[in-house]
Amino acid sequence: MIELVKKLTSLHGPSGYEQEVSYFLRDYLKDKVDEVVIDPIGNVIAKKKGTKPGPVILLTAHMDEVGFIVKKIEANGFLRFEKLGGNDDRNLIAQPVKVLGEEGHINGVIGTLSAHFAKFDDAQKVRKHSQLYIDVGASSYQEAVEMGIEVGTPVTWGSELQILGSSEKPKIRAKSLDDRAGCAVILQVLEEIEQDFAGELTCLFTVQEEVGLRGAKTASEHIDADVAIAIDTTAVSDTFEQTMDQTLSLGKGTGIKVMDASLIVPNTMKKLLVQLAKENHIPYQLEVFTGIGTDGGAVMYANKGIPTGVLSIPSRYTHSSIELVDVGDLIATKDLVKAFVKSVDEQSSFPF
Structure with a gap:
């Protein structure tokens, strides 16, 4: 997974100029999904059908960088x-x-x-x-x-990826981990899950998130999904600056969002993700942070409303040239997305 993150962060795709990333994702996915397209503003939309009937699950992460x-x-x-x-x-x-x-x-x-x-x-x-x-x-x-x-x-x-920390608990330092790390999670889930799931996966890699969730707002209006999970990085508060409150830490698991500036996660979705994390022994943290917004906020309002959960990859030094994530948190996020996809069946519903 580190090599995948290395490749994604080596690409250059600031908001509005994501072509390098869009074309890479299209070419990477074309033999792994049933359909992949780039829409008129650069969003990459990939669809993959499972072997059993079930709901349409939307997985989304943004590809642009500051x-x-x-x-x-x-x-x-x-x-x-x-x-x-x-x-x-x-x-x-x-x-x-x-x-x-x-x-x-x-x-x-x-x-x-x-x-x-x-x-x-x-x-x-x-x-x-x-x-x-x-x-x-x-x-x-x-x-x-x-x-x-x-x-x-x-x-x-202009910075390049480096590996920090011990070999047992490595950390990745790179530009654009926000949110190429989230893109890597979705790609890895697709790789591992193959077709052993119910329903259909729609994977949305969006443009222009950093300037107002613009790609997600446009694309999600045309996607008919029953439920959605957005994957993004989030700023931890585990360092020594005066404003840090020690509520979210690097290396303690994926962040299951409760609320941010863009949405309040439906309680049923939050509880389901917590339940799956506990059942699968996946480390997690609950996240309440109003200093951030994600594509989940745009997706939740789409069409008649899509029940949306958000998983956050904890990150230090966000929106800088040296963003830092823990590989363990990255894997925990991937494992929980995978557990969610595998948990649904034809009878699954996501009521308010």
Whole structure:
């Protein structure tokens, strides 16, 4: 599963520019499902039928990542930029980036003051992203243009996946784990479950989640599902900053969502997921966190309403170049999704 996450996080797909990820998912899935399509805005929708009658289960995760977009090329070749998604200005300076130019990917860095100038500056100042710039090594406007950069060129983090921790309890550090980790969970479930389930699986990999759940809002209106599980990462609160309340931790299992800013999970869905976790000895945590929203919030409102649960992969340093997840939590999330799919049959219903 680590190799799958490595491949997915190596792709570059900021909100609105997810083509690399969409095409990869389509090609990866074409021999593993009965049908796979890319819709007009880039969502990937795959369907797979089980061997027995049963409900239609929607599994969804978003493929986009937070990033940036070039707003202006300065005369000296520096790039001014806007955010694509919820980046924190405090995480930006001195970070490597990839500029997705017309001629290929271009290495760059978000510039910052040299340490030698610190005594002449206000040490408490956090510069807004509008005051920052990306340095791609160009010496002029024309040189940047010749490198394939223009206004509107997308940008992602330039970091690569690393394995941290012990071999018994490894952790993955990478960009875009939010939510390529969720995409990996769905792909792994499809791999392991084969056709030994009831009903039909509809797997929805969405675009533009980071800028307002846009892909899920569009796609879910055209998907006829009986029940849904959204898989996403969520921010843990187990570090030492003053605002951390120690309610969700890395390495203690998948997060079964109770409530976030986008939805209140139906109590029957929450209880069912908890019951399955206990029966299958899958480690879990209950999550109440209003600082986040997921595609589950969009799916739940679709059509006449789809009963929706959400499983959260705990993550440190979310929306940064060094997001961190525990492999054990990743596997626990996969195992609970799989247990849910295997638990349904022709008589299954999901009442309020």
